[in-house]
Amino acid sequence: GEDVEQSLFLSVREGDSSVINCTYTDSSSTYLYWYKQEPGAGLQLLTYIFSNMDMKQDQRLTVLLNKKDKHLSLRIADTQTGDSTIYFCAETIRSGNTPLVFGKGTRLSVIA
Amino acid sequence: DGGITQSPKYLFRKEGQNVTLSCEQNLNHDAMYWYRQDPGQGLRLIYYSQIVNDFQKGDIAEGYSVSREKKESFPLTVTSAQKNPTAFYLCASSRQGSGANVLTFGAGSRLTVL
Numbered sequence: 001g002e003d004v005e006q007s008l009f010l011s012v013r014e015g016d017s018s019v020i021n022c023t024y025t026d027s028s029s030t031y032l033y034w035y036k037q038e039p040g041a042g043l044q045l046l047t048y049i050f051s052n053m054d055m056k057q058d059q060r061l062t063v064l065l066n067k068k069d070k071h072l073s074l075r076i077a078d079t080q081t082g083d084s085t086i087y088f089c090a091e092t093i094r095s096g097n098t099p100l101v102f103g104k105g106t107r108l109s110v111i112a
Numbered sequence: 113d114g115g116i117t118q119s120p121k122y123l124f125r126k127e128g129q130n131v132t133l134s135c136e137q138n139l140n141h142d143a144m145y146w147y148r149q150d151p152g153q154g155l156r157l158i159y160y161s162q163i164v165n166d167f168q169k170g171d172i173a174e175g176y177s178v179s180r181e182k183k184e185s186f187p188l189t190v191t192s193a194q195k196n197p198t199a200f201y202l203c204a205s206s207r208q209g210s211g212a213n214v215l216t217f218g219a220g221s222r223l224t225v226l
Contacts, residue, residue: 042204048212097143099213
């Protein structure tokens with residue numbers, strides 16, 4: 001079945017780059033997503049990548065996909081204290097309105 | 113502004129009671145979803161609906177029920193059969209399409225069983 005794994009915690013210094021990693025098990029994943037969640041709130045989409053792409057960049061965010069190793073990463077450049085929150089990796093195995101399968105989330109702490 | 117609204121934000125229930133969580137969207141999205149979030153557990157899918165008058169069970173549907181009588185609304189009932197209902201419940205919706213399934217989430221409802 002589908003499974004998405006993330007490390008639970010990451011701590012970085014302000015101004016450094018953060019790299020949040022994710023692995024997934026289903027090789028037929030079509031899209032992979034990154035969401036963030038502020039305390040007590042819903043999830044907010046950051047970016048997504050199609051499985052035939054290796055990289056996607058959006059301002060301070062860079063997504064890298066290694067389909068062979070089923071590994072996805074989110075790099076946040078120049079990390080700020082305001083980036084401290086929980087980040088979720090997710091996948092879908094078919095296009096269309098297939099529900100997303102989420103990882104357990106990585107809590108990013110940025111130290112000033 | 114278009115969005116997805118969940119109510120109530122906080123809900124307390126006595127054991128043995130059924131409660132219904134509301135989810136309304138004005139985004140004209142076809143699909144709607146309910147996820148449950150527990151600390152350290154991530155999000156787990158309860159039910160989803162891709163079209164009015166149709167819905168499918170997710171991974172943890174036992175003890176829950178839903179209806180989809182209108183495109184805008186997808187209420188979730190937490191029944192007394194749900195053994196551990198205290199959790200944060202998230203509703204989401206998405207547009208019908210063949211590409212990425214971008215979910216828009218509500219702000220969540222926190223249910224506490226006393």
